[in-house]
Amino acid sequence: MARPRLLAPSRILRTTPRQVGGGRExxxxxxxxxxxxxxxxxxxxxxxxxxxxxxxxRVWLLYAWCRQCDDITDGQDHGGVLQEQANVEQRVKGIRVLTHRALDGQPTADLAFDAFGQVAMEARIDRQLADDVIDGFALDAKGWRPRTEADMMRYCYHVAGAVGVMMALVMGVSPDDHETLDRACDLGFAFQLNNIARDIYEDDAAGRCYLPVEWLVEEDIPPGQHMKPAYREKLVKLVKRLVDMAESHEAAARYGARALTLRQRWAVLSAANIYGAIGREVRKRGAEAWNSRVHTSAAAKARFVSKGFYQALRRAPEPEKWPRWTRSEVLVAVRMAGPIAPIPMTPLREEDDI
Incomplete structure (x- = not known):
């Protein structure tokens, strides 16, 4: 059979040259x-x-990508009300394609993805870590919800823990410094657990729930009914459990910040103060926590930043009790839930070469 003829001789065809940042300045x-x-x-x-x-x-460059991925998935512009969710799985596939192009040094025609290509090269962020974040958007696109606490933590890793690891790399932490990366992941876990506690009402309105089904069953709350007034006190109990978990991961992250520079510790601890306050306020309000959205005022943010500076001058003590969930343990669940790795195609050596 004759071989198909190329439209142009192969000696003329050239691959697109690698351009970090899509060729943009x-x-x-x-x-x-x-x-x-x-x-x-x-x-x-x-x-x-x-x-x-x-x-x-580098933080700005990374944020631009995270924000754009979130907006594309939810049909938003820098957050806001969720829009029409039709074709959301296709949108997530598009996010993955553009991200891979950016990592390969190819232009994407989207500044946020080109920005990610730039920061990924500078901070040594690899494709696996980027895919871990995108997999979180894929779960939302499928209408997924956690059945177990392990499922909830797997989701927290995808949407926040992996981003925490990226942030550590952006700050110059070595990819081989697993101890510090673990603590960065803990901070992401803490942020997301507090977010889940705060956003229960908004998530329910959007048809989402990130409380494990097993938790609801333990409290005899029928699935999808957790926001009903009859179950409010039981919901308060679950949210306290959620915020307590967040505090445990926050304490581990604060301890891990000792490996960072003073300015980096200041920034990390200030963010921990702000997001930790959100969860603690939700827990404090009890049954009234979702009558209005919990937020942190500008004045309160300034106080938390000031407090973070003094905290950064001292090294946080080692937690008396470490979190139940570790990055390595959650990653096992993440990899087990992912696609089966392809069979290696490396040819076997000849017997004479062994």
């Missing part, structure tokens, strides 16, 4: 990313200002 990507974080998250914007310039710029 780094300074331009940084400025656009700075505008994105200022619009999308005042808390993260305030915390990022505490970093040195190099780290601060």
């Amino acid at each position: 780094r300074e331009w990507l940084v400025q656009k990313s700075k505008a994105s974080i200022a619009k999308g998250s005042k808390s993260f914007s305030a915390a990022s200002a505490l970093f040195g310039r190099a780290t601060r710029e």
